Amino acid sequence: MRASRLFFPTLKEDPAEAEAASHKLSVRAGLVRQLAAGLYIYLPLGLRVLEKINTIIREEMNAIGAQEISMPVLHPAEIWQQTGRYDSIGAEMFRLRDRGGRDMVLGMTHEEIITWLASRELRSYRDLPQVWYQIQTKLRDEARPKSGILRTREFIMKDSYSFDVDEDALDRSYQLHIEAYNRIFTRTGIQYYMVESDPGMMGGATAHEYMAPSPAGEDEVALCGCGYAANLELACSQPDLPGYPEPGLEEVATPEARTIEQVSNFLDIDPALLIKSLLVMAGDEPVLVMIRGDQQLQESKLAHKLGEFRPAGEDEIREHTGAGAGFIGPLSLEIRKIADQSLAGGVFTVGANRDGYHIKGVVPGQDFQAEYHDMRRVKAGEACARCGARLRVERVIEVGNIFKLGTKYSEPLGATYLDQNGREQPIIMGSYGIGPARIAAAAIEQYADEKGIIWPVSIAPFQVHLVLVQPADSQQSAMAEKLNADMMAAGLEVLYDERDISPGAKFADAELLGCPVRVTIGKRAAADGMAEVQIRSGGEECKFELGATAQGVVRLLKELG
RNA sequence: CGGGGCGUAGCGCAGCCUGGUAGCGCGCUUGCUUUGGGAGCAAGAAGUCGGCGGUUCAAAUCCGCCCGCCCCGACCA
Missing domain, CATH: 3.40.50.800 (Anticodon-binding domain)
Structure with missing residues (x-):
């Protein structure tokens, strides 16, 4: 290609709105132009990179027997209503009406559509397994598009779906995807980790994410030399135990000391000897959540126990505890209490449920009862729950994910097959995504220098x-x-x-x-x-x-x- | 959705506080020169100052409403 004929509008200066290196460089190098928030035009060079990535993806998907199809972006709302997601998803889904007044949506993912197809076409165990994929546009009305092509409202995704007769067969499809994904990400030249991820509301299902390390990422993962790797949403660790004081309840005045930092300074004790009490509302029910003072609540872990919840308001805190935020604690409170595991066996100072006072010498399990769960956010340097070595925490870009779905979609949409015994069974599904634009952005982030982009050979324009x-x-x-x-x-x-x-x-x-x-x-x-x-x-x-x-x-x- | 910032030529910005001729750098056009690290000289084109309304003799500048974009947070099957 002759440069005099190629459309590649390069810029000497960084675009004003860009923050991330990949954002600045993808605009400066003439890869993309922004149309509106979260909407990007791919120029010739940007499209070449994307197509190279897509080609690698196609080759490796085909190599595991996956078959490419293409599904519509515009979907009838009815199918989404059948799985309940039409109501559960909310503002992130673009919704519209056609001229006949029918409710329609723009697809943010294609589980519903592909399961509809499977429900009509897959009838017998002889038809299974199947893996179907597409490289298709998704639309999500993101609350906050950001970082150039990293988080957009319209984007290309490779999404594949497996259909199997049972859990063992699903395991095989899942394993095939792991192998294909490892080849895909290795071939694109980016650095990546496969980590355990939160399956969300999928119950006990398994899920993993492929993560490219980069400071521009939005997720964080905990990593250990022993191979443990998990998204911070579910990562666990063994916290170091502080030296505990003698038990024995004693109320102490702590005027105006509301935050952990203030209380710890005022009483001159380690924040790890305080209990941070948070009141949240799960629907109408108040729940007291307790974390050690030096730790942070990992909200996704709490969401697993409570479902949807929100922090209680100022008035609600006073109504349920009798004190203001900063002085609340577990003693003599008749509401549901959830404590992080690291509180078991310790002696702590807690809020007294009386403004301006805390109580020292509190022994969880003796002075109050609570449910114990892992609720804290892992910090770098804590001991690996598996091997005890020190954990690293890294910021990452999610470039792919794989989920065992089970029958979450096949049941409501009636995707069943007849087994050898002539009995109707739900098809067992898996769903697997890759974001090609994020691979490109990750490559830029990981390799660029002060002069510009450095592409891996396999995806260079x-x-x-x-x-x-x-x-x-x-x-x-x-x-x-x-x-x-x-x-x-x-x-x-x-x-x-x-x-x-x-x-x-x-x-x-x-x-x-x-x-x-x-x-x-x-x-x-x-x-x-x-x-x-x-x-x-x-x-x-x-x-x-x-x-x-x-x-x-x-x-x-x-x-x- | 909460908090903050920004919107002036294609791009990056100044001007706004203290109202009165719209400016700089890059880019673009033409000519001459130049040619191994974002060339020089000369001439030129290009702006509803985000939009609407208000105050004023007069608004890029002051006031109000709206829109757009970015950042932090919430959210992210």
């Missing part, structure tokens, strides 16, 4: 960036033209920059675009007949005879990829 320094020089120009033809003949994807602009601008663009290899033809090449080759990552340089350059670059790319 072009493999080679050929720079002709002086197009007006007929000798240089002839060399570059020949080299361009040679490299294309060798099967290389070449971006040939023969534009009549200053050399500095071309080099800067080449570095911004981030193709893995740059080949320069200038006066030095004209003098000695050698093409200069530079690796974008690391900046290593070498020279090839003009005639040997194409093959030399092919070899280099192999080493890099």
Whole structure:
């Protein structure tokens, strides 16, 4: 491709609205342009990257026997009503009416639609297993689109769905996806982790997420050298135990000391010796949730126990405890109490349910009763629950997820098959997603330097960036033209920059675009007949005879990829 | 949805406080020169100052309402 013909509007300056490196660079390098909040136009270079990623995904999905289909983006509301999600999802789903007044939705995912299809077409155990996938647009009215292409309202997703006769068969489909996903993410060149994830409201089902480490990510994962890896939504750890004081209840005045920090300073004790009491409302029921003072509540863990909940308001706190926030505690409260496991066996200071007072020497289990569950958010440096080594916590971009769905969709939509005994059984399903744009963004985040993007070979928009320094020089120009033809003949994807602009601008663009290899033809090449080759990552340089350059670059790319 | 910020030429910004001729850098057009790290000189094009309403002799500037975009939080099958 000749740069003079390619539409790639590069920018010298960062766009004002961008924060994340991938956002700044994807706009500056001319990959994308923003249409509105969370809506992006993919320009030629951006689309090439996306298509490369999609090709890798297709190859690996096909390799496990998955079959590509394409489903509509516009769905009748009725199907979503049948699974209950029409009501449970809320504002995140785009809703509209067609001219006949029928309620419709824009698909945020396709479980309902594919299960509708399966319910009509899969009848016998002989038809199973099946894995169907698509690479299709999803629409979600995100509360807050952000970070460029990382979180958008319209995005492409590879979503596949498996249909099996039983849990064992589902395990096999799940395992096949794990293998395909490992190949896909490895081939795209990004760094990633597979972590345990919260299956959400799916009950005991299994779920994993594929996470690309990056400070621009929105999730955090706990990682251990022993292989333990989990989303912080469900990660657990063994907390260090503080030295406990003597038990024995004693009320102490703590005027104006409401926060853990204030109380701990006022009483001059370790925050780990305080209990943080939080009043939440699960529907109409008040629940007191207790966490050690140095810990944080992991709300997703509490949501598993309570379902939907919200923090109690100022008035509700006073109504149920008799005190203001900051002075509440578990003693003599006749409401449901949930305590984090780390409180068992300790001696703590708690709010007295009386403004301006706390109570010391409280022994959970003796002075109050509560349900004990793991409720705290894992912190870096805590001991791994499996092996005891210190946990790392890293921020990550979710690039893929895999779920065992079971019969969550097949039952309400009547997707059943007849088994060998002629009995009707619900199809056991799995659902598996990948966000190609997030892979691209993660690659930018993980490898970019101060000059621009550094693409992994497999997903670079072009493999080679050929720079002709002086197009007006007929000798240089002839060399570059020949080299361009040679490299294309060798099967290389070449971006040939023969534009009549200053050399500095071309080099800067080449570095911004981030193709893995740059080949320069200038006066030095004209003098000695050698093409200069530079690796974008690391900046290593070498020279090839003009005639040997194409093959030399092919070899280099192999080493890099 | 709560909190904060921003909206002036294609892009990045100044001007607003203290009302009176709309400005800078980059980019763009034309010409000449230049050509291995975002060239130089000269000439030029380009703005309903986000929108509507109000105050005023006069509004980019002051006031009100609305819209859009970004950031933090909540949310994220």
